[in-house]
Amino acid sequence: MTIQRVASKWAKTKIILNNKGLASYVPSTRQYTLEALEEMLNIHTLVFIKPDRGTYGIGVMSVEELAIANQAGETETTYKLRHDQKTEIFSSVESLHNTLQPLFKGQAYLIQKGIHLLRHQGRPFDLRVLTQKSPAGQWVSTGIIGRVAAKNKIITNHHSGGVVHHYKPLMLEHMTDTEAENIRRELYVLGVNVAAQLQKSYPHLKEIGLDVAIDNRWNIWILEVNTKPALFPFKKFFKDPSVYQKVKKYANAYGRKLSSKKKAN
Ligand SMILES: Nc1ncnc2c1ncn2[C@@H]1O[C@H](COP(=O)(O)OP(=O)(O)O)[C@@H](O)[C@H]1O
């Protein structure tokens, strides 16, 4: 039987938003247009712009609204675009849009409220929650890892130099053991609930990888849901081999070939 994969972040986001219990985990998201960019920047001081069908963090950018003093000492609103390692400042949303437009190369993009991620040694990190269908047909969250961005990067993806860390020590830099365990439990339940919600539209779904941000008030935000999540980070990393054994056992049972490292995200 085939394993269902869904590329469009927008399609998946709309399905998750249909569930009241899950909608509050999703940062406000719009399809990119100049109007949407203007409206989002009126509401949020940080937004992320990303390809609807992107992977590996490719094409993910951020825009931050900044008030700076000009030469006359007046305060001006500017927009700081970060893309790859580059930073550019714009004095209007229109000029920002004119620079963004050719970068899109005709592809659909999304704008999402930007989350100020928790940090480890000054670098932002987010979390990956892996949820899989068990051989008995139940959704089970089988693992969680932290991903720390490379220096001066705004994205945590492995392909962009992001490094995998254990969940607990990352979280303990910000909270107590009990709080970290409470959040872990909430994330495991969230993975199961998101999988169940997506399965209503995609009946052959077998596995998901939730990209989750935690902000400095410990709110949990779903940045995206991958339907072909990488399994290899769960292999190398854990001292406890039973974690990857279970991941592998479930994956084998639903027919995933584990050699597809290159194409997974
Ligand atoms: N709204 C956001 N706020 C903060 N960081 C974000 C946001 N959206 C994406 N990111 C960062 O960019 C990375 C890649 O974005 P993501 O939506 O997961 O796309 P991809 O499919 O390319 O992995 C995330 O793991 C996270 O580090």
Ligand SMILES: [Mg+2]
């Ligand atoms: Mg991602």
